[in-house]
Amino acid sequence: MRVTLIRNATIILELSGRxxxxxxxxxxxxxxxxxxxxxxxxxNPTVGLPFPAEEVVRGVDAVLVTHRHRDHFDGxxxxxxxxxxxxxxxxxxxxxFFDLGLDVRPVGDTLDWNGLTIRRVPGRHxxxxxxxxxxxxxxxxxxxxxxxxxxxWYEDVAETIERFSPRVAIVNAGGASFLEGGLIVxxxxxxxxxxxxxxxxxxxxxxxxxxxxxxxxxLAAAVPGVVIPRDGETVEV
Numbered sequence: 001m002r003v004t005l006i007r008n009a010t011i012i013l014e015l016s017g018r019x020x021x022x023x024x025x026x027x028x029x030x031x032x033x034x035x036x037x038x039x040x041x042x043x044n045p046t047v048g049l050p051f052p053a054e055e056v057v058r059g060v061d062a063v064l065v066t067h068r069h070r071d072h073f074d075g076x077x078x079x080x081x082x083x084x085x086x087x088x089x090x091x092x093x094x095x096x097f098f099d100l101g102l103d104v105r106p107v108g109d110t111l112d113w114n115g116l117t118i119r120r121v122p123g124r125h126x127x128x129x130x131x132x133x134x135x136x137x138x139x140x141x142x143x144x145x146x147x148x149x150x151x152x153w154y155e156d157v158a159e160t161i162e163r164f165s166p167r168v169a170i171v172n173a174g175g176a177s178f179l180e181g182g183l184i185v186x187x188x189x190x191x192x193x194x195x196x197x198x199x200x201x202x203x204x205x206x207x208x209x210x211x212x213x214x215x216x217x218x219l220a221a222a223v224p225g226v227v228i229p230r231d232g233e234t235v236e237v
Contacts, residue, residue, distance in 0.1 A: 001145065001168060002236050005229040006056055007049055008208040009072055009172050015145065016116050021060040022147065025208075026053040026076035035071075037178045038211035044071070045208050050232030053080055062113070063087040066123075066149035067137040068096060071209055088118060090138040107140065118142055121160045123151035126184035134184065141166065146198065148172065150205075152183055153190035161197045168237050169198040172205030175214030187214055188222045200237045201226045 002014040009023040030043035049056070057080050065073050067090060078100055081087070087102040094106040105111060107120040119141040125134035139149040139160065146166035151157060161169070171194055175187040183190070185205055195201045203226050206216055216228045229235050 024077035173203035174212030
């Protein structure tokens, strides 16, 4: 399995002979305003793409979108995504993708795509009222890969790992937060919990948005052994 980090949570998965583009955020740097109610009001994305957006979408066999927040699916993705390959998503997002003319394949529970099993699993994008406001979000399990999506560590994440025993987990670990309400994606303690249960943990969703405050260097020092790719880097796991 090969994982290429494009930027933020945008990755290309190469597994079972397929190239799957996940959570395409393809806008140019500073194309969008800051995420509101955060401590660092600078435009997003805060960094550019390592490759042209047109190159990112070229030759993919499928697209998977965990949820439709703009840091996971943006205007450039709407324009550039191929219409002749499947777009897998949570059922709540299906109608919006249909309206864009995409080949939408909502994953209710389990879906088989030419021998690759895709399972949708729960996620919680923060805690309390913040999580309710940001819902719905989903994670996905593809064979022995757990794609956690925008979630903090909580009981359903633990249950997903126990149920499926993934060999690899890809977690969104930027420590994102608003001015109030705590983390809305994983931070150091959350990543430690995953790393204690999954053999290989790849950490993404870092250093690309104005409300993500956990740096790669800080996470590497705090949780040795996890894989933290740079933008444009490909890792084999």
